[in-house]
Amino acid sequence: MALVNMKEMLADASLKHYAIGMFDVSDLEMVRAVVQEAETLRAPVILGALAPDLEGDRLEYWFALASLAAKKSSAPVCIHLDHANTLMEVMRAADIGFSSVMLDASSSPFDENIRRSREVVDALKGRDITVEAELGHVGNGWVGSGEGSESGPDMLTEPEKVAEFVERTKVDALAVSIGTAHGVYIKAPELDIDRLQKITAVSDVPLVLHGGSGTPEDQLQRAIANGICKINIYSEMLNAWNSRMLTELQALPHMAAWPAVLRKNPDAAMREVIRNKIRFFGSAGKA
Numbered sequence: 001m002a003l004v005n006m007k008e009m010l011a012d013a014s015l016k017h018y019a020i021g022m023f024d025v026s027d028l029e030m031v032r033a034v035v036q037e038a039e040t041l042r043a044p045v046i047l048g049a050l051a052p053d054l055e056g057d058r059l060e061y062w063f064a065l066a067s068l069a070a071k072k073s074s075a076p077v078c079i080h081l082d083h084a085n086t087l088m089e090v091m092r093a094a095d096i097g098f099s100s101v102m103l104d105a106s107s108s109p110f111d112e113n114i115r116r117s118r119e120v121v122d123a124l125k126g127r128d129i130t131v132e133a134e135l136g137h138v139g140n141g142w143v144g145s146g147e148g149s150e151s152g153p154d155m156l157t158e159p160e161k162v163a164e165f166v167e168r169t170k171v172d173a174l175a176v177s178i179g180t181a182h183g184v185y186i187k188a189p190e191l192d193i194d195r196l197q198k199i200t201a202v203s204d205v206p207l208v209l210h211g212g213s214g215t216p217e218d219q220l221q222r223a224i225a226n227g228i229c230k231i232n233i234y235s236e237m238l239n240a241w242n243s244r245m246l247t248e249l250q251a252l253p254h255m256a257a258w259p260a261v262l263r264k265n266p267d268a269a270m271r272e273v274i275r276n277k278i279r280f281f282g283s284a285g286k287a
């Protein structure tokens with residue numbers, strides 16, 4: 001199947017009140033896991049790429065893997081650049097063939113965020129590439145010092161700014177900050193669903209939830225019911241894989257194990273996370 005535009009995917013999700021999983025993937029087995037689980041469940045899916053996996057010539061390798069998986073897949077697949085910080089990163093991805101990009105200027109002041117997001121929209125004009133931006137800021141759930149969340153009430157998306165942001169940037173999708181955080185939660189988040197309802201009421205574009213990993217299911221359910229169409233997952237996959245790999249390594253009599261054999265169970269644990277998310281988001285059977 002050819003690459004699918006994220007805008008079309010999200011339009012259907014928005015109409016039918018389900019969410020599409022965006023899974024960040026870092027290697028061959030992660031790419032295969034996401035695309036094959038999506039095929040089995042007949043679900044549209046988004047493969048996400050993060051900067052460390054695209055450094056130098058990694059971009060070429062990463063895109064070759066992802067685009068091959070998308071081409072072979074019977075499920076619709078979108079290839080998305082997650083959290084680009086600069087226009088240059090966006091253009092690198094666009095030029096190699098990504099069908100969707102996110103420019104994250106959410107740490108910038110409002111007008112600067114608008115200017116930088118709009119710059120990406122203008123640069124990609126006429127190229128059929130979906131653009132996501134972020135208003136408000138989704139911080140990290142776990143910081144290196146272990147001191148706690150860097151998210152706070154002042155980082156949440158202000159509903160009264162949404163219409164102006166979308167109108168002035170012309171972005172296709174909007175990531176909002178309603179109480180989730182990236183990484184691993186120190187304590188369970190409490191999503192501000194009232195705020196989400198206010199945002200949904202004034203937003204012309206589909207809404208995205210970052211920091212989906214570890215967010216309690218009842219809260220995700222309410223977020224989907226109130227307008228979230230795309231949910232980003234990464235940490236939960238890593239947690240499942242790494243935890244299982246630790247057990248595998250500890251059980252070995254020596255350290256000369258073959259990677260393909262050693263990672264079988266960790267891969268299975270990661271696939272279970274992906275499968276559960278796709279089912280839970282309601283996107284199974286939508287392809």
Ligand SMILES: [Zn+2]
Pocket residue numbers: 083138182210211232
């Ligand atoms: Zn994110």
